[in-house]
Amino acid sequence: MKKWIGVLTILVITVMAFGLAGAQTAPIIIKVGIASPLSGPAGPWGQIGIAPSEAWLELFNKEGFKVGNKTYNFQLVYADDKNTPEGGAAAAKKLIYEDKVKFIVSHWSWNFPSVSAVANQAKVIYLTRTGNEAVPGGVYDPKKQPYTVFANPSHEEFISDIKAIVEAYPNYKKIGINDATIGKGIGWDYVDKELDRVKIRYHHEWYPPGTQDFTPYITRYNEAGCDIIYGAGDVMAAMLITKQRWEMGFKNWKTGTSGGILDPMMYINVSGNEASQGFMGQYFANWDFKKTKVDPKKIQRCKEVMEIVSKKQGKPYTYTAWIGWFPHHIEILAQAMQRAGTVDNPDAIMKAIRGGTFDTTIGKFTFSGAKTYGSPIVFGTPGCMSKIEGTKEVYLSEHPLTHLP
DSSP: OHHHHHHHHHHHHHHHHHHHHHHHHSOEEEEEEEEEOOSSTTHHHHHTTHHHHHHHHHHHHHHOEEETTEEEEEEEEEEEOTTSHHHHHHHHHIIIIISOOSEEEEEOSSOHHHHHHHHHHTTOEEEEEOOSTTSTTTTOOTTTOTTEEEEEOHHHHHHHHHHHHHHHOTTOOOEEEEEEGGGOSTHHHHHHHHHHHTTOOEEEEEEOTTOOOOHHHHHHHHHTTOOEEEESSOHHHHHHHHHHHHHTTOTTOEEEEEEEOSOHHHHHHHHOHHHHTTOEEEOOOGGGOSSSOOOHHHHHHHHHHHHHHHHHHTSOOOOOGGGGTHHHHHHHHHHHHHHHTOSSOHHHHHHHHTTOEEEETTEEEEOBOHHHHSSSOBOOOOOEEEEEETTEEEEEEEOOOOOOO
């Protein structure tokens, strides 16, 4: 009897030991917030990347990442920023003070000032896009906003888009650039300066938000000698221009807009099948990159995500722009934490980010922009473009973003 009691005691101790070991090795959760439009007119654009981002994070978390001898996982928390300044401030406050996130990623709305003000005051690292406000001369100040990271520099990406388009269509006459009047600002000075430097021919047109009749603008593009029309991310405007330029007889013109192609069929349904052929957008399908090298393991993970989401939704999932946002922001954070040796010291993590080289889902780039932005916190992009061919999105051309001084 004593012998059996001894055996049972040993077993209990062993089980407890393994249980404690399991508890000690369980990943520690780090909350990251995403402030994006989940309702209103811009809601569909904020929602479309949720499914693949969550699927990607689940795969990422299976391995996790180590800082010291501890393993960490990320957990997503969402907040609707409504694509308005007030919504942005409210979303940032909710994420930081209610949900207790220490990082905000994948922010692309037009309310940089309000989100940045809340995040930087709370010492929350904020990975975002640039815009007219988020450039030197706008509201961005590297001293007042030391926790801001431009992981998706919009104007620099737009310049890369134009260069990639010119490489795809070297016999072009002139590129017609368009944006809503609310987008007009100092950021475009950077675009124009670079296009002038490399001698790319272009012509600007500005339209009031909500414009539906673009025939006057198309007429002016024609008078200016344009044969390529490329917009600054207003998808509806781009589809209407594509449709109306076709109806006006300018069927050889190429059209497109920055941002990923959401679903080729959406453009075809609005603009017409023939009119939509050749429509251009930014492309983040890393398996198709020709000039930008990406870790094969990262490519395979993204392919697996596309399959997972397609299976869950019961139809092919084609949107690839998610690859260039949430996953690469998370990889920057994880690698910066490893180099800094901490997950909760924002100053140490930012020190690792500034000027650092990071290997992400869209390639290996070095943060730059010290002279231009006052701090080397601008990440690179593959500058890859796609076009609609039939009912599919296919690779068109590529001009990787060069380092900013």
